[in-house]
Amino acid sequence: MNRRLLVFCIIYPCLAQAQDSLSTTSPVNSQGRMTDDTLQLNEVTVTGYATNRRLLETAASVGLLTARDLNRRFGTPTLVPSFNTIPGVRADERSPGSYRLSIRGSLIRSPFGVRNVKAYWNELPLTDAGGNTPLNALDVRALGRVEVIKGPSGSLYGAGTGGTVLFGGLAVPAGRSSVEVSALGGSYGLFGNGLTLQTGKNNSAVSLSYNHLQSDGYRENSALVRDNISLVSSFNVSPKRTISILGFYSDLYYQTPGGLNEAQFRANPRQARPGTRTTPGSVEQRAAIYQKLGYLGVSQEYRWSDRIQNTTVIYGSNTDFANPFITNYERRADQGLGGRTITQVRFPNSPLPTTLTIGAEYQRNFTVTRNYGNRRGNTDTLQTDDELRAQQSVIFLQTETTLPARLILTAGLSRNELRYDFTRFSIRPVAPQRRTFDPVWLPRVALLRTFGQNVSAFASISTGYSGPTSLEVLSSTGQFNPTLEPERGTNYEVGFRGSALGSRLRFDVAAYQFQLRQTIVRRSADNGAEFFVNAGRTDQQGLEAQLSYDFVNPVSVSSSLFSLLRLWQNVNLTDYRFRNYQQGATDVSDKRVPGIAPTTLISGFDAELRLGFYAHLTYQFLNPFPLDEANTATALPTRLLQATLGFRRTLGNRWTLDLYASGDNLLNQTYSLGYDLNAFGGRYFNAAAPRNGVAGVRLSVRW
Template identity: 45%
Template sequence: MSLPLRYYTPVLLLFLFLMPQVLQAQELFTGYVLDAASEQPLEGVTVTASTGEQGISNGSGYFSLATAAAPKRIVFSYLGYKTEAVANPPAGRELRVLLAPDAASLQEVVITGYETNRPLLQTAGAVSLIEREVIERFDESSIVRAVNTVPGVRMEERAPASYRLSIRGSTLRSPYGVRNVKVYYNGIPFTEANGTTALNLLDAANIGRVEVLKGPTASIYGAGTGGTVLLEPRRPLPGEKALEVGTTVGSYGFRRYTATAGVGAEKSSLLVQYTRQRYDGYRAQSAIDRDVLLLSSEFRPSEKRTVSANLLYSNLYYELPGGLTLEQYEQDPRQARGGQFGSEAQNASLDLEGVNVGLKQEYRFNERFRNTTALYGLHKFKDNPFNTDYERNTSQEFGGRTSFAYDAQLGSVGATFTAGGEFQRGFEAARTYDNNAGTPGGLRTDDEVIAKAGFVFAQAEFELPAGFIATAALSLNDTRYDITRLQQASSGDYKYKKDFEAVLSPRVALLKQLSDQVTVHASVSSGFSPPTEEEILTSDGQLNEGLEAEKGTNYEAGVRGFMLADKLSFDVVGFYFRLKETIVSRQDVSSVAVFRNVGSTDQKGVETSIGYTLLDEPAQPLSLLKVWGSYTYSHFRFDEYQQGETDLSGNELTGVAPHAATAGLDLSTRFGAYLNLTANYVDDIPLNDANTVYADSHVVAGARLGLKRQLGNSLGLEVFGGVDNLTDEKYSLGNDLNAFGGRYFQPAPARNYYGGIRLKYAL
């Protein structure tokens, strides 16, 4: 269904107002100096002309150099980076200079997690980064394969665009969707007040970088015992003015089209991006049709103030093939669930349309005191015929987040104090009907749901002598649901309120810098995760009134750093997580997910990642050769679990593989050719709480080969091709846990191919 024009008009006017004014080129030697790996601006680069003049790049990487005569070359030098020289530089046209970092400079990768804005090497916590180049290793049909390169994280697709995200086993309560994990986009809440996250409204091309914070982070990010995911939007580079188009086609009717326009200046940027994706599907009843429009703007009207705004419009339709039994899976993995209430017969699918608007301001009162405030609103429609019912929902939500930070000097101890809060309010009109072969029949239930979630937080960080950094944080969290049943065929109307008890969630962390290359860290944190609206109000119209919030405490310690002349990077974390009032899901005879608190779980694990750069010489024919890998060991058990007369205590945690590993190889040449190889191993996975059914272990490999070339001064070309599931492995990517009737398996595609082209024109 289409949204009325009135929803778009004020937002489009806002973005027109924010549209940056492009700086006019000067009759000087001007341009921008960027990090060749991250393409972020570099401040303080020394710019020297062969005629003797010298300048320095500013915070945006911009430089301006006037010379008395035309220089034969301009040299760019910066500590930690390889010196670059531009021969016979053209006057009157902005230069774009990329400096290749030495391996040691990777220590300075800054993360935004925990709002400390520190280098990863100085961050006390299990944090993993997914950079843009990792997402582009694959066909960008989704971010599943990119996320699965990270240790401790597992992402699945029960059907194309039907995502499920697990951080340290958190899919135990997620038969579908993303739960128990808090997601932000550009620092603005993307997870809704009711605890659900429509991650499939985003396209992989909308994401510039991903930070994954593992374990409870409620001390600063609110409810969630699984972890927090911070997504950064795509933005044009400073000095960039370009148009980009691309297309990818592949097996099983895969088609994907992208168009991007970006303008970046010293104090402003604007990006407009449209993506369209179509896929006929590997299985019957598994097609997808998605359109996404992103407008991302940022500008700095003063040295103290930075304002950014995002508009995301998505129109998504995908089909649901349903789970198969083992016999069906072995017989024909491409079939959909059959029978009287089969997926094709009932047109099991989901039609989702939404607009998400966010506005964020960062304001620096002085050198010590600053504030970041974000506001957002969303409007969403959902039309969901399922095998046994038909749901039609519409929801509206608004919310905001603010934090104040103050830098202080307490004698010889540097300190940063942060305090703030977050509030979300959502309203949903939810109706369920009989499903008559894909059309709504008789009304079953008519509900109005108001969800409110909020918390306040405070954090103190101290830079102590002897290379110690200590952090203490605390938050007070509250969640409430007000459900009004306007009509129910069997029992009539009623009202129900659930106000979860406010919970204090602390976090204490300590980091010790052993050297410039190695740090160790340890932390203790607790968190809570209330049930989502979908867990309380199930699709069969029943209220799950007795469901309580999960609460857990996490202990972890780790070491990260660099060795062997900084060519080797490593990150190792061990943790112990104790979760109480654990929520698990199982299906009833009508395939409706039923949720229960079942005691506690005991989760111990080790997460490791490693990378080794064998060669990094941009001037050589073979310019880059790097190998990397990650490994996760999960010893997850039900500690106390009684199911009827059966004691399941000590069983393996459902849906979690004891061992998982990913390995990759990256190769690039000076002439623009590149090769990416990736392989992912997953151990046997228990599919029910009784541990009587397992998904087989599997190895899935993929490759991508491409060529990037600059054709003249303005046109860039990339041609690429790839293969997924190179060995034609038969496996299930999105298993239905505790499925009724043994319908556990959601088969993944067999060997499949893709190829594409991108053109980028610099204005």
């Protein structure tokens, strides 16, 4: 990274944004006016690292998405644009429904799916033992909060060099019940509806949601149909015990058009991948994903006293997966089981007030995979018949101590284990294989100091570890790879955050250097199948900055026409490069890691009137970045303008009406929202839709 630029941005954080990562939400008031859902920086509580401290006192980089970010800022109900408002986080979808997510890293490991990121829902693990997270099984309309911990967090959450995502459901008002129905429609056959039932009575909180979404898609062979039902509930069975349940079922179908080379992309970006002399195309083979996933988790929180409490969770999942691809037809059945326990002991009256956190997590997955030939979307001759067992465990310990001079010291350590057992039954004699990775200890140390009531600074050193996922050791080439090594790295980070001018001005800046070894990267064969190799070492430097300014005082808005009038700005600067890496006969040392824009700028404007009108404007810019390791191919610049206008008002103190219209890609740019990195034959491009729109309505009643 250019050092002058780095120093400039640290000294002048006015190039950044604090947006709603420093806020949380509340409902519309009894007069039907849009209330300001912004809390001050010194009031926002985050759950990361199990401390439940104010963001100002959290010695880590944390991004927060509120109900406004998830369900009001953008019209189309998808997690992708909301994630992309957080600096250091990048999400895309090569085709509708095919989500990918990276935190401070590249999507170079992810031809599809979410890897190298841990995800939880109220301590329930969503990432399975094989390291895969079914992000596309969640519906954003059932979410109320998302917290993103950026950087290695293995001292408490186990393997993963990128970061951790903590999901939360919709807030349930205490002592009340409500019903909300919604519908939306838009370009390219987009249609959706939803129903949410909530009750917060009788020492319980229950939220039941059903959501449907479908689209014809912009590209040929890119249709989507998704149905999702979710249940989130908690019951106070005694003054000391709370039982919570999370269950969801997702039935997802989406077509996969495949990547295009640059000539095909420029000639007709709407086309699906065409066939060749030796390989049929996506349409001919009816390439698609059929995924049915069920998940059920139960947790118990037990409070022995005001100083000691324990949360223990168990879960089970089942996935039925089918993927007619260009060269084969994969059928996969996956069963997951696991649990997590975490105990906190607080010593608030000791000379140095300390919170001790200790716990463990264990997961198993059993996967049966059969690959067939693909005859125009139908299974043909059996090619492989495999079983893969994944087992992963972590034990962890963390202490957080309040020191003199307004210092807070956090120290954590975890021990991680990973094992795969593979058996191929289609080859005789059957010869089971096992890959056991050496146990790894992951420490983290962080020190934070507050300066008055509104400013803090922190420094941290943490280690990261990410074993190969089940879809990397057994990739679409059909070969089990027992030689793939886990990624290891060390992250150094400093940051400061705070507010000024009566909390109208808020800022959050962090700079980091991550040294990663045995980086896992994707390769693709000429038939489109992918495999993975270790790419030596990478050096990853970055700066993330946020700044927001409220023109209306967030403490008192009663005398203003606006309940919210905010301008915010994000900046993400990166310099990720290979070190000592030979790609065949080519030395790619000092080349940029593919898939990461050196500069990402995200700007926004939010206005909410007390009469109920609201507007959200978002602009994203990514400068070109390399698409292959040799840096011979480059992405197009991304200039994406999105806007939502709406009216939300309560009628008669019980009914709430929300009407909105939203536009995407309003500048009508030709761009690719998701790239196939290191793609064979230069098939990097997956065209996103040009200018398009969506309109919708939400109607709710509460009693």
